[in-house]
Structure formats: C-alpha cells, structure tokens
Amino acid sequence: xxxxxxxxxxxxxxxxxxxxxxxxxxxxxxxxxxxxxxxxxxxxxxxxxxxxxxxxxxxxxxxxxxxxxxxxxxxxxxxxxxxxxxxxxxxxxxxxxxxxxxxxxxxxxxxxxxxxxxxxxxxx
Amino acid sequence: xxxxxxxxxxxxxxxxxxxxxxxxxxxxxxxxxxxxxxxxxxxxxxxxxxxxxxxxxxxxxxxxxxxxxxxxxxxxxxxxxxxxxxxxxxxxxxxxxxxxxxxxxxxxxxxxxxxxxxxxxxxx
Numbered sequence: 001x002x003x004x005x006x007x008x009x010x011x012x013x014x015x016x017x018x019x020x021x022x023x024x025x026x027x028x029x030x031x032x033x034x035x036x037x038x039x040x041x042x043x044x045x046x047x048x049x050x051x052x053x054x055x056x057x058x059x060x061x062x063x064x065x066x067x068x069x070x071x072x073x074x075x076x077x078x079x080x081x082x083x084x085x086x087x088x089x090x091x092x093x094x095x096x097x098x099x100x101x102x103x104x105x106x107x108x109x110x111x112x113x114x115x116x117x118x119x120x121x122x123x124x
Numbered sequence: 125x126x127x128x129x130x131x132x133x134x135x136x137x138x139x140x141x142x143x144x145x146x147x148x149x150x151x152x153x154x155x156x157x158x159x160x161x162x163x164x165x166x167x168x169x170x171x172x173x174x175x176x177x178x179x180x181x182x183x184x185x186x187x188x189x190x191x192x193x194x195x196x197x198x199x200x201x202x203x204x205x206x207x208x209x210x211x212x213x214x215x216x217x218x219x220x221x222x223x224x225x226x227x228x229x230x231x232x233x234x235x236x237x238x239x240x241x242x243x244x245x246x247x248x
Binding site for chain 2: 002007008012015017022023024026027039049065069070071072073074078080091092093095098099100101102103108111118
C-alpha cells in the first residue's frame with residue numbers, strides 16, 4: 001500500500017517542516033489528489049476540509065511551499081513534508097509558523113513575533 | 125476557545141517533536157481527555173482511533189514521552205508537543221521515529237536504521 005487514506009474520510013495529516021531548521025510550520029490534510037499534485041508540481045497542495053476543495057498553499061499569498069522531501073510513517077497514514085518556504089511566513093495571522101502560542105500557566109501565550117503584515121498579503 | 129475538537133470527530137492531530145533536535149517522532153490524535161491527561165501527568169497520552177480508547181505512549185514499552193512544551197496552531201485544531209523521549213525509539217517497528225521512509229523514485233525507501241529490537245520490548 002502506498003498511503004492509507006481510509007482512516008479519516010480519505011485524508012491524511014501532512015506535517016510541514018522547514019527543511020533548513022526543522023521548525024514545524026503548519027499541518028494540513030491531503031487526499032490522494034493533493035498528494036499527487038504536490039509530487040508533480042513540487043508545490044505543497046492540501047485538501048481544505050472547511051472549503052471542501054484542493055488548495056495550493058501560496059496561490060493567494062505567493063508564499064509557496066517547495067517540496068524537498070516527503071516522509072511517511074510506519075502506519076502509512078501520516079506524512080511529513082520538508083519544505084523550503086517562500087516568503088516570510090505561512091500563517092495567515094502574520095507569523096512564520098502557525099504554532100506561535102504555547103500553553104503556559106493555564107492559557108495560550110504568544111511566543112513568537114509577527115513576521116509580516118497579513119493585510120498586505122491577503123487582500124479581501 | 126481553548127482547543128477546537130469539532131473538526132475530526134472530537135480529535136485533533138498532535139505532532140510529537142523531539143525537544144532536543146526537532147525531529148518529528150510520530151503523530152497521534154488527542155481528544156479533550158487525552159490532552160488533559162497529558163498536561164496533568166506530563167506523559168503524552170493519545171486517543172487510539174483503531175482501538176477506540178486512550179493510550180499513554182510507553183505504557184507497554186516503558187518508552188514514555190515526557191512533555192516539555194505544548195504549542196497550538198492559529199486555528200486551534202492542531203497541537204505540536206515537544207518532548208523528551210525515554211528509550212531508543214518511539215516506533216513499534218524498532219526505529220527512533222515513525223517517519224523512517226522517504227519517497228524516492230516512485231517508492232518509499234527506508235532512510236534510517238533500526239534503533240532497537242521491537243521483539244524485546246513489545247512482548248506478545
């Protein structure tokens with residue numbers, strides 16, 4: 001079996017990790033088509049659960065994720081994709097990584113500073 | 125909202141990353157109870173989708189994952205947990221990380237060597 005898409009409605013989690021310093025930038029979901037497109041184009045493409053369609057990260061912002069390495073886990077139901085991230089950040093809130101808050105003293109505390117102004121990138 | 129468990133049947137993916145060198149060791153799923161237990165005990169506890177119950181990583185092998193840091197993403201529906209991993213590896217196939225295969229030339233190629241003998245840890 002190549003990848004097992006049967007466990008979560010045809011989707012597997014894809015952990016996006018910066019190939020240079022191993023920071024986890026974001027986690028998205030992929031179906032078979034998204035994975036095929038990611039391999040063919042070299043640009044990470046997800047399946048959006050909320051919008052119910054494929055989306056290539058960067059298609060709006062220009063901040064593409066260029067695929068360097070695709071790893072699969074022992075159960076063949078989760079991917080780690082090492083990337084070169086174009087642009088200052090992947091998070092639509094303006095941070096380099098979507099994981100910019102840490103659990104501390106009973107609440108989520110911001111532990112990173114914004115890397116860019118999202119209003120200049122995600123125009124309405 | 126603290127964590128949004130509504131998108132995947134009450135579960136969120138939890139990326140387990142080695143706190144020392146940032147290697148992604150495994151990805152599991154958590155429900156609210158698993159997250160609460162992880163915080164209270166300091167040992168990572170998942171919700172097993174195949175066995176339909178909570179399981180503390182290490183309860184059979186002794187290879188516990190000691191929680192150092194819990195991060196949440198912008199959508200509050202995915203966690204990154206930085207850990208100190210007890211034992212030589214987290215993968216039940218004997219590898220340090222579950223992500224020991226890379227997509228190369230149209231197939232998954234093993235890119236790491238086993239770290240321990242699973243038969244000595246996971247007795248039947």
